[in-house]
Amino acid sequence: MEFAFTDDQQTITQAARDMLVETCTPAALRKMLEKHEALNAARWTNITEMGLPGMLAPEEAGGLGLGLPDFIGIAEAAGYVGLPEPLVELAGVIVPLLGGLEDHHGWLAHAAAGRIVTIGHPANPLVADADIAEALLLGHGHEIHLVERNAVTFLRHESVDPFRRLFSVEWTPSAATHAGNGWGLTAERGALMAAAQMIGLGQRCIDLAVAYAKDRQQFGKPIGSYQAVKHLLATAQVKLEFARPVVHAAAAELPLGTLAARARVAHAKIAAGEAADLAARTAVQVFGAMGMTWEVDVHFFLKRALALKFAWGTPEMHRATILDRLTALPGGPAASFATDLLGSAHGSPIQGPF
Amino acid sequence: MKLEFTAEQRAFRAEVRAWMEANIPTGPLPSFDLTREGFEAHRLWERKLNGGRWGMVTWPEVLGGRGLDLIRWLIFEEEYYRAGAPVRVNQNGIFLLGPTMMEFGTDEQKAHFLPRMAAGDDIWAQAWSEPGAGSDLAGVRATATRDGDHYVLKGQKIWSSRAVFADWAFGLFRAPGSERHKGMVLVLFPLDAPGVTRRPIARMDGKLVFAEIFLDDVRVPVANRLGDEGQGWHVCMATAGFERGLLLRSPARYQVAARKLIALYKANKAHLPASMGERVAQNWMDAEAYALAIYAMCSRLNAGGTIGPESSTNKIFWSEMDIALTQTGLDILGPNAELLTEAPATGDADWLEDYIFALSGPIYAGSNEIQRNIIAERMLGLPRG
Numbered sequence: 001m002e003f004a005f006t007d008d009q010q011t012i013t014q015a016a017r018d019m020l021v022e023t024c025t026p027a028a029l030r031k032m033l034e035k036h037e038a039l040n041a042a043r044w045t046n047i048t049e050m051g052l053p054g055m056l057a058p059e060e061a062g063g064l065g066l067g068l069p070d071f072i073g074i075a076e077a078a079g080y081v082g083l084p085e086p087l088v089e090l091a092g093v094i095v096p097l098l099g100g101l102e103d104h105h106g107w108l109a110h111a112a113a114g115r116i117v118t119i120g121h122p123a124n125p126l127v128a129d130a131d132i133a134e135a136l137l138l139g140h141g142h143e144i145h146l147v148e149r150n151a152v153t154f155l156r157h158e159s160v161d162p163f164r165r166l167f168s169v170e171w172t173p174s175a176a177t178h179a180g181n182g183w184g185l186t187a188e189r190g191a192l193m194a195a196a197q198m199i200g201l202g203q204r205c206i207d208l209a210v211a212y213a214k215d216r217q218q219f220g221k222p223i224g225s226y227q228a229v230k231h232l233l234a235t236a237q238v239k240l241e242f243a244r245p246v247v248h249a250a251a252a253e254l255p256l257g258t259l260a261a262r263a264r265v266a267h268a269k270i271a272a273g274e275a276a277d278l279a280a281r282t283a284v285q286v287f288g289a290m291g292m293t294w295e296v297d298v299h300f301f302l303k304r305a306l307a308l309k310f311a312w313g314t315p316e317m318h319r320a321t322i323l324d325r326l327t328a329l330p331g332g333p334a335a336s337f338a339t340d341l342l343g344s345a346h347g348s349p350i351q352g353p354f
Numbered sequence: 355m356k357l358e359f360t361a362e363q364r365a366f367r368a369e370v371r372a373w374m375e376a377n378i379p380t381g382p383l384p385s386f387d388l389t390r391e392g393f394e395a396h397r398l399w400e401r402k403l404n405g406g407r408w409g410m411v412t413w414p415e416v417l418g419g420r421g422l423d424l425i426r427w428l429i430f431e432e433e434y435y436r437a438g439a440p441v442r443v444n445q446n447g448i449f450l451l452g453p454t455m456m457e458f459g460t461d462e463q464k465a466h467f468l469p470r471m472a473a474g475d476d477i478w479a480q481a482w483s484e485p486g487a488g489s490d491l492a493g494v495r496a497t498a499t500r501d502g503d504h505y506v507l508k509g510q511k512i513w514s515s516r517a518v519f520a521d522w523a524f525g526l527f528r529a530p531g532s533e534r535h536k537g538m539v540l541v542l543f544p545l546d547a548p549g550v551t552r553r554p555i556a557r558m559d560g561k562l563v564f565a566e567i568f569l570d571d572v573r574v575p576v577a578n579r580l581g582d583e584g585q586g587w588h589v590c591m592a593t594a595g596f597e598r599g600l601l602l603r604s605p606a607r608y609q610v611a612a613r614k615l616i617a618l619y620k621a622n623k624a625h626l627p628a629s630m631g632e633r634v635a636q637n638w639m640d641a642e643a644y645a646l647a648i649y650a651m652c653s654r655l656n657a658g659g660t661i662g663p664e665s666s667t668n669k670i671f672w673s674e675m676d677i678a679l680t681q682t683g684l685d686i687l688g689p690n691a692e693l694l695t696e697a698p699a700t701g702d703a704d705w706l707e708d709y710i711f712a713l714s715g716p717i718y719a720g721s722n723e724i725q726r727n728i729i730a731e732r733m734l735g736l737p738r739g
Contacts, residue, residue, distance in 0.1 A: 001356065001357065001358065001359050001360065001363060001425050001649070001653075002355060002356045002425075002653050003355060003357060003646070003649040003650045003652075003653045004355060004650065004653040004654055004657060005355060006355070009355070069355045206734070210734045210735065210736060213736060214735070214736060214737060221737075222736075222737050224730075224736040224737055225736065225737040225738065225739045226739065227723070227726075227727065227739060229736075230726060230727060230730030230731070230734075230736055230739075231723070231726040231727075231730070233730055233734055233736070234670075234725075234726035234727075234729035234730045234733075234734070235670075235726065237667065237729055237733065237734060238667045238670050238671055238729065241647065241664065241667045241671070242640075242643040242644065242647055242667075242671050243643070245643065245646040245647045245649075245650045246639075246642070246643050246646055248355070248646075248650070249357060249646050251355075252355050252356075252357045253357060267639050267642065267643070270639070271639065271643060319632055319635060322635045322638070322639065323631060323632075323635055326616055326634070326635060326638060330613075331609070331612060331613040331616050331638055332436060332609050332610055332612070332613030333431075333432030333433075333435060333436050333605070333606040333609045333610060333645070334367065334429075334432050334433070334436060336609065336642060336645055337357050337358065337359075338357070339357060339358040339359070340359070
């Protein structure tokens with residue numbers, strides 16, 4: 001039992017985080033909007049040269065052969081900067097899905113190398129980034145089809161978050177596009193990736209508000225010296241502190257795929273969503289009227305958090321998973337970690353439906 | 355990162371479980387906050403634990419402990435709470451004073467006090483707060499006046515948990531004329547020493563859960579000072595870190611409470627709205643989140659890390675979780691929530707008693723308002739007011 005990141009994990013995460021924080025500033029985001037850029041080519045080159053899209057791909061497909069705990073901190077960092085590029089879903093959701101398909105037409109190696117593949121999963125009504133993707137993973141009943149972009153027509157639906165480019169797609173399944181059956185743990189991976197980003201988004205909102213509260217003066221003092229403001233921010237930080245370890249545990253436990261593991265992912269998504277939501281609302285409050293404006297940067301992070309809260313399963317759907325877990329599996333100490341609940345030798349469930 | 359117990363850790367769990375099953379009292383012990391008899395019954399349990407070397411599992415073996423790391427401490431605590439073993443009457447000694455004494459005590463103090471603490475020979479109370487010094491602890495006025503190789507203690511302490519029946523107290527005093535954080539000393543004194551008067555304070559439910567302590571020229575040897583002269587504040591803050599941050603409230607306590615809440619909900623489900631199930635689920639999630647945060651913290655401490663301001667985030671979280679959890683229990687009981695019950699059967703919770711106790715959580719061990727200041731200033735870097 002060791003619930004900590006290794007030195008290697010911390011080093012990789014820090015390097016990626018430094019690059020993202022340096023290049024993906026709010027000023028850079030504003031510039032992208034002015035130029036109507038969907039992605040920043042220089043940053044995407046950086047991201048692919050660091051091998052980030054292929055972190056979870058096997059080495060024979062050109063990947064790094066790593067696991068979710070290796071990537072989870074990078075997903076957090078992507079949230080922290082409000083990253084417009086589709087790194088998190090590509091590396092954390094699509095590459096593992098491609099790796100499990102019987103026939104991925106070579107796209108596993110392409111995606112690992114940073115060529116953009118996107119996904120239309122039943123949990124989400126729309127497909128993100130269809131315009132910049134080279135291929136799409138789309139569902140047809142239980143079948144998964146891998147369709148190149150030129151075989152798809154798509155229609156943009158505007159999101160409140162201008163960096164979330166969402167599309168409805170029309171396409172025709174065929175034997176040639178059929179790539180496999182069953183989504184496996186794709187929805188759980190999507191939920192976990194959203195949760196990790198929301199941790200980063202929440203922390204960014206608090207950090208922005210803290211910087212402002214140190215600077216902004218009222219009644220002759222920085223507003224951050226007043227307890228009323230301090231306590232708002234401390235409360236938001238506490239909520240984040242008790243969502244983050246759930247996200248990290250979910251990254252370690254998800255591959256087990258058991259009900260306990262899926263419930264941990266559900267908990268992570270709920271907790272991170274609520275923490276990001278509180279942090280964003282707190283930031284708006286601390287910034288005062290300025291918090292409502294386009295000029296202040298908080299909205300970039302608030303909007304992303306708002307969108308991700310409902311992506312890959314709503315909180316209500318995830319709560320239903322928690323209730324399933326409480327019905328079927330024992331609770332309490334020694335029945336917490338998913339590895340404790342493998343097999344029947346670890347205590348009988350509390351009897352009766354929840 | 356490896357969220358799986360090793361074979362050795364699982365064997366350790368089995369060993370604790372077997373001992374607990376063979377040794378825990380068959381029924382609940384009488385409260386240690388009402389009668390001397392109940393207090394002494396809990397002292398006997400401490401002796402029994404110590405006899406099995408289960409009293410202080412993280413302490414070094416020479417002191418009767420097992421020298422275990424913090425992951426095994428968590429496993430021990432999980433099995434302790436899972437078994438429904440009695441509340442530790444000496445918790446202020448073993449969890450707060452003990453670790454502080456190991457860090458700041460002299461060899462003589464450790465050799466004398468720690469084995470007696472472990473054996474339940476001395477049950478300890480904390481004597482820090484005063485009528486005029488609560489959150490502003492640096493405002494204590496009780497004095498320790500040096501007189502040769504003795505201190506003469508004078509003043510008034512309050513809100514000392516279990517001090518009605520306890521044997522010893524560790525108190526915060528100051529040199530006459532000193533101010534604020536300077537000139538403080540932490541002094542150990544027997545609660546039956548000449549000049550000590552204890553006045554029980556009844557909680558809202560009538561239990562004598564704490565006492566006022568009046569010190570009227572109480573003489574104790576200078577050898578009873580813990581840490582250096584003038585270092586009392588520093589020593590106290592080290593204790594407070596353990597108290598809020600980790601040892602006082604291990605996660606198993608809340609995981610067991612959540613488990614009991616689930617059972618209560620299932621037993622009453624027929625006449626409850628579905629929204630109650632969601633509240634129970636939220637309480638369970640909070641208990642799990644706390645456990646995960648503590649596992650992460652213990653992993654970090656095992657690797658040589660230290661406790662920082664996260665002791666304040668922990669304290670806020672467990673105290674608020676405890677209220678939410680017990681409140682759900684009362685809400686499920688509905689019109690029966692107000693009814694006083696005899697001691698509940700083993701495995702059940704006394705939700706009313708637990709709720710009333712939980713109300714004190716945001717106050718003791720440093721009020722949550724002060725903890726929020728600490729988070730804002732030391733974690734977020736906001737300016738002092």
